[in-house]
Amino acid sequence: MSLAHAIMASLVEEASSGYELVKDFNERIACYWQASQQQIYRELNRLEEQGWIAGERVIQTDRPNKKLYRITPTGLQALKEWVAQPSDPAAIREELLVKVLAGYLVDPLVIQAEVQRRREYHQARLEHYHQMEKAYFQNLEAAPLPKQFMYLTLRRGIHYETDWVAWCDETLEWLKGLVRQPEQEQLAPLREAASALG
Secondary structure, X not given: OOHXXXXXXXXXXXXXXXXXXXXXXHHHHOOOOOOOHHHHHHHHHHHHHHOOEEEEEEOOOOOOOEXXXXXXXXXXXXXXXXXXXXXXXXXXXXXXXXXXXXXXXXXXXXXXXXXXXXXXXXXXXXXXXHHHHHHHOOOHHHOOHHHHHHHHHHHHHHHHHHHHHHHXXXXXXXXXXXXXXXXXXXXXXXXXXXHHHO
């Protein structure tokens, strides 16, 4: 998936300014696609050059002028074609898991602090998603179809953050019970493996 598709999907229902798109990404789309303000504005320019979206200047008297972007028929067709293509899972590059993998090399308190920090991050995101669920999806059956599909993406974000919090809890519990082995004892298997390789 590209940022272009995420932007066009956001513009299908209504026109938005760059500012509104950035806000939308931060509030609704961040659970599965993150982008900075600079990336979004750069992509808007590229999409407009391609003819997939069209921008219209709106003159405002009480606030600064803005540019509203709409998806074009060409862009809508490109988005539909992309939706119909098979998708591959995203590559995972999770730095924390690499740290945990090598966590036996440092005091368990070091890894424990890092996992606790990550737990707090995922717990905060989970609470935010639950607030969004309460604020925007109270009467889902009566909601327009696009909003129902949007809810499915929010539910995925909720499951993702819930799983992270559960894994952090499980890992922290295990680390608390870990008895620190002497460093020589920890490194013995590595030395044995090195000797076997010659």
